[in-house]
Amino acid sequence: ARLTGNRRHRQAEGAAADGQGGERRHRLVHEPPAAARNPAPKAPTMVAYKPSAQWHEFWFGTGAQQAALASPPARSVELSTLAHTWLNEVAVKDRQAFFNQSLLFSFVHISKVGGATFIDWAHGPTGKLLFPQFYPSKTSGIEHGLLYDVAQRPAAQRLVLLRSPRAHLLSMFKECRYSSWGSSLLKKNWSVVPHHSTHQHDFEQWIGYYQHPTAGGREWMGCYEPWNYQARAMTSKQNRPHNVLERGGDYVPSLDAAMASYVQADWVGLTDFF
Numbered sequence: 001a002r003l004t005g006n007r008r009h010r011q012a013e014g015a016a017a018d019g020q021g022g023e024r025r026h027r028l029v030h031e032p033p034a035a036a037r038n039p040a041p042k043a044p045t046m047v048a049y050k051p052s053a054q055w056h057e058f059w060f061g062t063g064a065q066q067a068a069l070a071s072p073p074a075r076s077v078e079l080s081t082l083a084h085t086w087l088n089e090v091a092v093k094d095r096q097a098f099f100n101q102s103l104l105f106s107f108v109h110i111s112k113v114g115g116a117t118f119i120d121w122a123h124g125p126t127g128k129l130l131f132p133q134f135y136p137s138k139t140s141g142i143e144h145g146l147l148y149d150v151a152q153r154p155a156a157q158r159l160v161l162l163r164s165p166r167a168h169l170l171s172m173f174k175e176c177r178y179s180s181w182g183s184s185l186l187k188k189n190w191s192v193v194p195h196h197s198t199h200q201h202d203f204e205q206w207i208g209y210y211q212h213p214t215a216g217g218r219e220w221m222g223c224y225e226p227w228n229y230q231a232r233a234m235t236s237k238q239n240r241p242h243n244v245l246e247r248g249g250d251y252v253p254s255l256d257a258a259m260a261s262y263v264q265a266d267w268v269g270l271t272d273f274f
Contacts, residue, residue, distance in 0.1 A: 099157055099266070105131040106156035109143045110233040111224060111242065112171040113163040114271040116140060145236025146261050158264075162230055163271040169226055173203050176223035191222030220244075227251050234261040 099105070107122065109115035116139040124130050135153065136142040144152075146160065163171075176182040176193040185191035194202035210227050225244055228251060233241055235253040244251055262268060 104133045104156040106135045108160040113161045145241040147237045157266040159267045172224040231258040
């Protein structure tokens with residue numbers, strides 16, 4: 001009896017708050033279906049993509065600046081504090097200067113630094129290049145060493161993305177452990193990357209193996225070889241510098257050589273801020 005009384009009391013309060021209980025019930029019964037209240041949005045109208053004037057001026061400057069672009073200064077204001085170090089002998093690119101539209105833009109794709117996303121962006125949402133001349137044309141399968149790219153396209157303006165080493169290490173492991181490509185390598189026994197336990201355990205095993213890659217005659221586990229991967233890519237003359245033993249190179253590349261490649265690149269982006 002007490003429960004029934006409380007229920008009636010709540011119904012009375014609800015009717016009073018609504019003005020009239022009959023009107024409230026009428027609205028609930030005759031309310032239109034959800035589809036009528038929230039019609040599906042219309043498909044957006046597709047328009048041809050055209051880079052904005054601000055975007056164009058940011059990369060290439062104004063018409064007058066582009067016409068005056070002959071040979072950019074050899075040194076960058078950004079790196080002036082390094083003028084009295086060994087870099088004094090390196091032709092540091094001026095990253096304050098605008099790009100030259102008449103030259104090729106060559107993007108050095110280092111594995112797992114967001115290169116495919118950058119290439120997609122450079123090609124534009126409708127397939128229209130944002131840069132007048134851009135390499136590569138495909139997002140996958142072309143991951144050259146920087147010095148290989150220099151040898152193949154010496155006159156190009158070089159773009160490269162770098163990434164936080166910790167985030168890069170985890171990304172490489174996840175690609176080897178979970179992606180369709182990494183899974184296919186495991187199935188073909190072309191990779192022995194740990195994959196039978198938990199994510200954390202397998203990751204720790206993978207890192208532990210490569211902490212001393214040359215100890216005890218250890219061999220490549222397949223997929224990526226993470227030791228100093230970005231520094232190796234920045235100093236490699238190989239077209240596919242995924243591993244050291246089969247492609248040549250050094251587990252500990254010269255820091256001077258890696259820095260020289262860095263300062264000579266025309267544009268360096270950080271994936272963590274892209």
